[in-house]
Amino acid sequence: MDDQQRKAQLKKTFDTVAEGYGSRGMEFFHNAAAHLPRVLKLQGHEHLLDVATGTGIAATAIALHLPHGKVTGIDLSEGMLAQARARAQSLGLANIELHAMDMQDIGFDNARFDAANCSFGLFFLPDMTSLLQHIASRVKPGGQVVACSFTQDSFAPNVDLFLERIQRYGIAPPPLTWKNICTEEQFHTLYASAGLSDVETQRHDVGYFLNDAEAWWRVIWYGGFRGLVAQLSETQLAQFKQEHLAEISALRTGQGVPLNVGALFASGRVA
Numbered sequence: 100m101d102d103q104q105r106k107a108q109l110k111k112t113f114d115t116v117a118e119g120y121g122s123r124g125m126e127f128f129h130n131a132a133a134h135l136p137r138v139l140k141l142q143g144h145e146h147l148l149d150v151a152t153g154t155g156i157a158a159t160a161i162a163l164h165l166p167h168g169k170v171t172g173i174d175l176s177e178g179m180l181a182q183a184r185a186r187a188q189s190l191g192l193a194n195i196e197l198h199a200m201d202m203q204d205i206g207f208d209n210a211r212f213d214a215a216n217c218s219f220g221l222f223f224l225p226d227m228t229s230l231l232q233h234i235a236s237r238v239k240p241g242g243q244v245v246a247c248s249f250t251q252d253s254f255a256p257n258v259d260l261f262l263e264r265i266q267r268y269g270i271a272p273p274p275l276t277w278k279n280i281c282t283e284e285q286f287h288t289l290y291a292s293a294g295l296s297d298v299e300t301q302r303h304d305v306g307y308f309l310n311d312a313e314a315w316w317r318v319i320w321y322g323g324f325r326g327l328v329a330q331l332s333e334t335q336l337a338q339f340k341q342e343h344l345a346e347i348s349a350l351r352t353g354q355g356v357p358l359n360v361g362a363l364f365a366s367g368r369v370a
């Protein structure tokens with residue numbers, strides 16, 4: 100699959116899941132976004148670029164802390180951006196503008212943002228160094244570039260059970276893209292290779308207990324796995340869901356079904 104085909108597939112997947120993205124069970128995106136104002140050390144007047152803004156979970160969390168500033172969000176998926184617009188409107192935020200744009204080809208050539216953020220977006224591209232350099236090229240000297248990914252053990256053991264079982268249905272899952280950047284060491288190496296200085300990393304637990312196994316199914320259905328389960332026939336899908344949710348229910352404790360998620364943040368400065 101070439102670069103354009105991969106991008107078209109990603110856009111289609113996110114257009115499909117946009118409506119349910121961030122729904123009940125997927126609060127980890129919100130929990131992660133809640134850390135951003137502190138990671139970005141926001142003062143309240145900045146103009147920030149949010150790359151791969153999706154449904155605007157990070158962008159709105161940041162915009163709420165910018166009484167005199169604003170956020171410009173970009174994303175490939177019109178479906179995700181439509182949700183972002185609705186989210187900004189429902190929060191009464193007038194300081195967000197959103198654009199359909201490829202993060203590998205960010206416009207605003209003459210604009211130099213005070214800072215940039217990319218939550219759960221870097222790992223979609225094989226060349227994360229070039230991407231980070233491209234994002235940094237739109238930030239003023241001395242400005243911060245923040246990125247966030249999942250920690251290595253996120254979604255375990257649920258995701259391992261899911262991948263093991265779907266293989267029994269003859270589906271070969273591709274490697275999990277977020278595992279390309281899931282440790283503090285990898286972030287330090289990436290930021291150094293992109294020429295960013297004063298690199299700091301931090302990790303936060305953003306997991307919780309799900310009410311039931313159905314909530315885990317929503318993570319699959321509205322998260323990155325729709326493309327895989329969509330390959331099953333209707334009958335197979337029903338059987339797969341029943342078998343998989345039975346093994347997820349078996350993980351249940353007195354508090355619910357654990358969902359282990361760690362968010363890893365990195366920040367660096369443009370020279």
Ligand SMILES: C[S@@+](CC[C@H](N)C(=O)[O-])C[C@H]1O[C@@H](n2cnc3c(N)ncnc32)[C@H](O)[C@@H]1O
Binds near residue numbers: 150219
């Ligand atoms: C996992 S979501 C993260 C959304 C958001 N940052 C958040 O924290 O909830 C990843 C987003 O990256 C976007 N994306 C993937 N490849 C992209 C590209 N080449 N250019 C712009 N956006 C892209 C997808 O459309 C999707 O909305």
